[in-house]
Amino acid sequence: MTRRRDVPHVPFVLRHIGATGDYQNPVLRALGLHELEDLAAAVVPTGLPVLPPGEHGAPSAAGGLSEPEAIEALRSLASLNDPHIEMIGRGYHPTHTPAVIARDVLGNPAWTTAYTPYQAEISQGRLEAQLLFQTLISDLTGLPVACASLLDEATAVAEAVLLMARAARTTTGGAVLLDSGLHPQCLEVALARCRALGIHALTAEPAAIEDGSEDSGKKLLGAVLAHTTTRGAIQDLDGPIAAVHRRGGLVAVDADPLALALLKEPGAAGADIAVGSAQRLGVPLFFGGPHPGFMAVSDKLRRQIPGRIVGVSRDSEGHEAFRLALQTREQHIRREKATSNICTAQALLAVVAAFYAVHHGPEGLRRIADHAHAQAARIAAGVLDAGLAVEHENFFDTLSVITPGGAEQAVARAEERGYNLRLLDADHVGLSTNETTTDEDIAAVLEALTGRRPAEPEPDNARVFPLPHALRRESAFLTHPAFHVHRCEPALVRYLRRLADRDLALDRTMIPLGSCTLKLNAAVESALWLTPELAGIHPYAPSSQTHGWRRLLTQLSERLATLSGYDRVSLQPASGAQGELAGLLAIKHYLHEMGEDRRNLCLVPASAHGTNAASAAGAGLAVKTVATAPDGSIDIEDLKATLAEHGDRLAAIMLTYPSTHGVFEPQVTEVTRLVHEAGGQVYIDGANLNALAGLLRPGDLGGDVSHLNLHKTFAVPHGGGGPGVGPVAVKKHLAPYLPAGPSGSPAPEEADADHDFHGSPVMGARFGSAGVMPLAWSYLALMDDVDLRRATLSAIANANYLSRQLQDCFPTLYSGPGGLVAHECILDLRELTARSGVTAEDVAKRLIDYGFHAPTLSFPVAGTLMVEPTESEPLEELDRFVTAMRSIRGEIDEIIAGRIAVEDSALRRSPHTLDQVASDDWDRPYSRRRAAFPEPSLVRDKYFPPVSRIDNAWGDRHLTCICPAPEDVEAATGPLRSTATGSTARPTAVLTAEEK
Numbered sequence: 001m002t003r004r005r006d007v008p009h010v011p012f013v014l015r016h017i018g019a020t021g022d023y024q025n026p027v028l029r030a031l032g033l034h035e036l037e038d039l040a041a042a043v044v045p046t047g048l049p050v051l052p053p054g055e056h057g058a059p060s061a062a063g064g065l066s067e068p069e070a071i072e073a074l075r076s077l078a079s080l081n082d083p084h085i086e087m088i089g090r091g092y093h094p095t096h097t098p099a100v101i102a103r104d105v106l107g108n109p110a111w112t113t114a115y116t117p118y119q120a121e122i123s124q125g126r127l128e129a130q131l132l133f134q135t136l137i138s139d140l141t142g143l144p145v146a147c148a149s150l151l152d153e154a155t156a157v158a159e160a161v162l163l164m165a166r167a168a169r170t171t172t173g174g175a176v177l178l179d180s181g182l183h184p185q186c187l188e189v190a191l192a193r194c195r196a197l198g199i200h201a202l203t204a205e206p207a208a209i210e211d212g213s214e215d216s217g218k219k220l221l222g223a224v225l226a227h228t229t230t231r232g233a234i235q236d237l238d239g240p241i242a243a244v245h246r247r248g249g250l251v252a253v254d255a256d257p258l259a260l261a262l263l264k265e266p267g268a269a270g271a272d273i274a275v276g277s278a279q280r281l282g283v284p285l286f287f288g289g290p291h292p293g294f295m296a297v298s299d300k301l302r303r304q305i306p307g308r309i310v311g312v313s314r315d316s317e318g319h320e321a322f323r324l325a326l327q328t329r330e331q332h333i334r335r336e337k338a339t340s341n342i343c344t345a346q347a348l349l350a351v352v353a354a355f356y357a358v359h360h361g362p363e364g365l366r367r368i369a370d371h372a373h374a375q376a377a378r379i380a381a382g383v384l385d386a387g388l389a390v391e392h393e394n395f396f397d398t399l400s401v402i403t404p405g406g407a408e409q410a411v412a413r414a415e416e417r418g419y420n421l422r423l424l425d426a427d428h429v430g431l432s433t434n435e436t437t438t439d440e441d442i443a444a445v446l447e448a449l450t451g452r453r454p455a456e457p458e459p460d461n462a463r464v465f466p467l468p469h470a471l472r473r474e475s476a477f478l479t480h481p482a483f484h485v486h487r488c489e490p491a492l493v494r495y496l497r498r499l500a501d502r503d504l505a506l507d508r509t510m511i512p513l514g515s516c517t518l519k520l521n522a523a524v525e526s527a528l529w530l531t532p533e534l535a536g537i538h539p540y541a542p543s544s545q546t547h548g549w550r551r552l553l554t555q556l557s558e559r560l561a562t563l564s565g566y567d568r569v570s571l572q573p574a575s576g577a578q579g580e581l582a583g584l585l586a587i588k589h590y591l592h593e594m595g596e597d598r599r600n601l602c603l604v605p606a607s608a609h610g611t612n613a614a615s616a617a618g619a620g621l622a623v624k625t626v627a628t629a630p631d632g633s634i635d636i637e638d639l640k641a642t643l644a645e646h647g648d649r650l651a652a653i654m655l656t657y658p659s660t661h662g663v664f665e666p667q668v669t670e671v672t673r674l675v676h677e678a679g680g681q682v683y684i685d686g687a688n689l690n691a692l693a694g695l696l697r698p699g700d701l702g703g704d705v706s707h708l709n710l711h712k713t714f715a716v717p718h719g720g721g722g723p724g725v726g727p728v729a730v731k732k733h734l735a736p737y738l739p740a741g742p743s744g745s746p747a748p749e750e751a752d753a754d755h756d757f758h759g760s761p762v763m764g765a766r767f768g769s770a771g772v773m774p775l776a777w778s779y780l781a782l783m784d785d786v787d788l789r790r791a792t793l794s795a796i797a798n799a800n801y802l803s804r805q806l807q808d809c810f811p812t813l814y815s816g817p818g819g820l821v822a823h824e825c826i827l828d829l830r831e832l833t834a835r836s837g838v839t840a841e842d843v844a845k846r847l848i849d850y851g852f853h854a855p856t857l858s859f860p861v862a863g864t865l866m867v868e869p870t871e872s873e874p875l876e877e878l879d880r881f882v883t884a885m886r887s888i889r890g891e892i893d894e895i896i897a898g899r900i901a902v903e904d905s906a907l908r909r910s911p912h913t914l915d916q917v918a919s920d921d922w923d924r925p926y927s928r929r930r931a932a933f934p935e936p937s938l939v940r941d942k943y944f945p946p947v948s949r950i951d952n953a954w955g956d957r958h959l960t961c962i963c964p965a966p967e968d969v970e971a972a973t974g975p976l977r978s979t980a981t982g983s984t985a986r987p988t989a990v991l992t993a994e995e996k
């Protein structure tokens with residue numbers, strides 16, 4: 001493209017980095033540096049392959065566009081796509097995202113830039129929204145316990161199978177049956193996960209399951225059945241479910257959430273588990289993702305469910321409060337014994353689906369479902385009129401039209417008219433209707449199928465093809481007031497605002513979370529992601545329509561490969577953890593091809609992120625922990641001993657670089673050499689790439705494979721717990737084993753970055769969460785390699801600045817050469833805790849009173865706080881944090897001096913709500929002013945958390961994970977206000993009118 005030279009723009013890098021030029025000088029001075037570049041030599045241990053600094057202003061290979069240029073470049077890529085009206089189905093459907101949700105949620109940094117709600121007191125808004133999602137899923141499926149989202153439908157099916165094996169406490173001791181009517185990508189992803197773990201899985205028809213004809217005599221762990229099949233048939237599952245139960249297995253049902261508005265829910269049919277995708281509830285197609293996968297389970301399986309669960313608990317005053325429940329199932333606590341490796345999921349998209357349900361209510365969902373069914377019925381009638389037939393007469397929204405020998409031409413005719421249908425085989429065309437299907441669409445599709453256009457619009461034929469009577473839904477759903485009282489837009493706008501105002505996201509404060517890199521998510525980067533040329537495309541659309549997408553994704557993979565020092569990159573994994581899984585599976589397959597199947601051991605350092613161990617377990621590898629030396633680095637002697645003993649069984653080591661201790665470990669290349677000499681592969685967890693980009697490359701340190709997190713280093717916002725993208729980067733020898741697109745994806749072209757990958761898919765769509773990749777692409781279009789190095793060094797400088805400024809109050813636990821840390825530092829509170837009783841958690845909660853989101857609490861070392869300021873924070877924000885932390889240290893000193901007991905202190909009793917400080921009976925030994933305004937500047941811009949400190953254990957003992965009815969809240973906690981919905985009663989008058 002030609003560069004515009006009309007207005008000289010400030011380089012984007014100066015907007016992205018918080019403190020540059022004169023504003024960065026105090027930071028550099030505090031570190032005794034003259035120039036930022038001097039930090040490179042000071043912080044990186046000698047002997048490591050540091051990249052050359054590059055010349056400032058020299059043209060670089062890529063990046064460095066101005067904001068208008070980047071938008072223009074992305075627009076011209078998008079214009080190479082050719083969006084058609086998507087009726088392919090396969091679990092992906094067009095939907096109208098209500099404009100109010102697009103603007104006030106997807107376009108609103110208060111929602112998009114929030115972090116995962118581990119600090120529950122400052123996350124009540126998004127926790128309520130995610131609880132709404134769980135309520136929606138629980139109601140639709142008829143099962144009581146839902147999680148707050150999974151990565152997509154295919155991974156949800158796979159997770160259901162793993163759950164069955166877990167519940168039966170065996171992987172190899174039985175078989176799992178998968179309904180052959182499931183979407184092909186769900187079968188493929190689930191079968192691959194089963195293969196990795198040695199679970200015996202096979203496909204079967206529900207009829208054969210019911211009459212036992214497939215029974216091989218093997219113990220049955222369970223079955224996954226399709227509620228409606230991929231070819232459109234509505235299935236009666238009562239018989240097959242009973243048959244599986246008789247044989248002692250569990251049943252999961254994969255269901256379309258819109259169909260559940262009309263058809264009998266899995267819970268009512270006796271299923272134990274329900275899975276699916278809530279995409280069609282308001283989430284754009286996004287060329288495959290990010291989409292909210294879901295799972296709901298029966299009460300007896302609640303400790304087995306994967307992913308996060310939002311639960312209801314109470315705060316220190318007994319008020320209703322939300323927080324993440326049953327966390328002891330999860331990877332960050334349970335490591336290789338966790339219920340899954342999922343960390344980042346699809347929180348933002350789950351929230352969109354929840355608000356779609358709030359916007360439409362149950363009668364709205366039924367109306368939309370009726371519409372999809374009626375439009376499908378019109379097409380079916382037109383097909384019959386024309387002398388053709390449909391494969392199933394019991395359908396919801398999907399038809400398989402019998403066109404003997406003519407399917408290919410019919411699909412081609414539709415494409416010419418601007419419609420994508422599904423080529424099932426030479427004799428069958430598949431198509432799915434949806435919320436957006438118009439009468440004009442029906443006429444055009446019928447013309448493509450039958451060769452002639454119907455003279456009149458087809459009448460409403462829902463009566464000709466009624467839903468089978470016995471399989472209709474009889475129960476009510478979405479009865480909670482939250483799904484009724486926000487129907488008019490003013491109410492919804494205010495509800496969204498009220499919830500957002502309860503939370504702290506990046507639009508209010510730095511989020512100094514070690515290991516998570518919450519940096520600027522610049523507005524320019526998300527300027528176009530919702531444009532229909534990008535967001536409106538189906539993942540299985542023909543290649544001829546997706547030139548722009550594939551070029552964008554190829555550019556992104558190539559840039560990531562260059563930056564990380566690898567040969568090839570797969571963009572398919574939708575989270576860091578999924579990237580780990582894909583990388584480890586590639587290693588496994590490579591070793592298998594080399595005849596080294598005996599290598600099945602994965603070494604994971606004690607300090608590793610929980611996903612490392614959980615992913616290794618998910619890949620079917622045995623996990624062995626490597627000890628950490630007193631200085632926080634990998635204990636080389638322990639490693640050598642382990643290699644001597646187990647070297648011949650070693651598959652891989654998983655390292656994090658810089659380490660999770662926030663240090664550039666000098667011996668990294670020695671570790672990678674030792675592992676290679678022992679015949680193992682080196683997995684370098686690249687989630688900390690924000691300390692490396694432009695400076696060091698994991699591939700140069702001896703890594704064979706790394707995953708990167710686009711939702712950390714590459715400026716994709718965290719969304720309150722997802723979406724994420726975890727690209728996996730490998731050296732050449734592993735490239736063939738990277739995940740290919742599921743079968744039925746258009747064949748890759750030579751120029752596509754993934755054209756020669758042959759591994760099994762780990763996601764239902766070839767490019768996973770493609771929809772958010774334009775954000776990372778934009779970041780890299782705006783930043784050239786010199787800019788990235790400058791960002792990296794600024795991030796490191798800021799971390800060292802905080803470490804130095806806080807050294808006398810909260811010493812940094814680990815540091816590397818020259819006493820320097822990498823991009824984050826661990827503040828050690830353990831000695832202070834011993835002297836004062838004040839815990840790291842007390843400090844985290846007290847920071848809320850100062851308006852801050854807490855740093856990472858007790859990871860990777862218990863009793864510490866890990867701080868990562870990133871390059872984006874301006875000096876004033878860093879100093880504001882330092883001031884708050886020093887002030888907190890003063891409060892700790894008062895306890896140490898015996899002036900106040902820790903139990904009575906502002907620290908222990910933090911955070912303080914407005915309700916508390918305005919209360920008529922204040923009996924605390926510190927003033928209200930001290931409680932609420934510990935810093936004078938807070939008087940003007942005060943954030944009050946809506947709840948005080950939350951009792952986590954109580955919530956786990958009294959698990960409630962759907963929106964509690966207002967009456968129940970009153971009964972449980974006494975006459976206290978419910979924060980859930982701001983409403984009191986169910987508007988029965990509205991319901992009786994429409995609910996029949």
Ligand SMILES: *Cc1c(COP(=O)(O)O)cnc(C)c1O
Pocket residue numbers: 342343344515516575576577578609611612656660685687688709724726
């Ligand atoms: C964030 C992180 C992960 C996991 O990434 P997700 O996208 O949450 O699955 C893995 N390793 C490290 C070091 C991380 O910081």
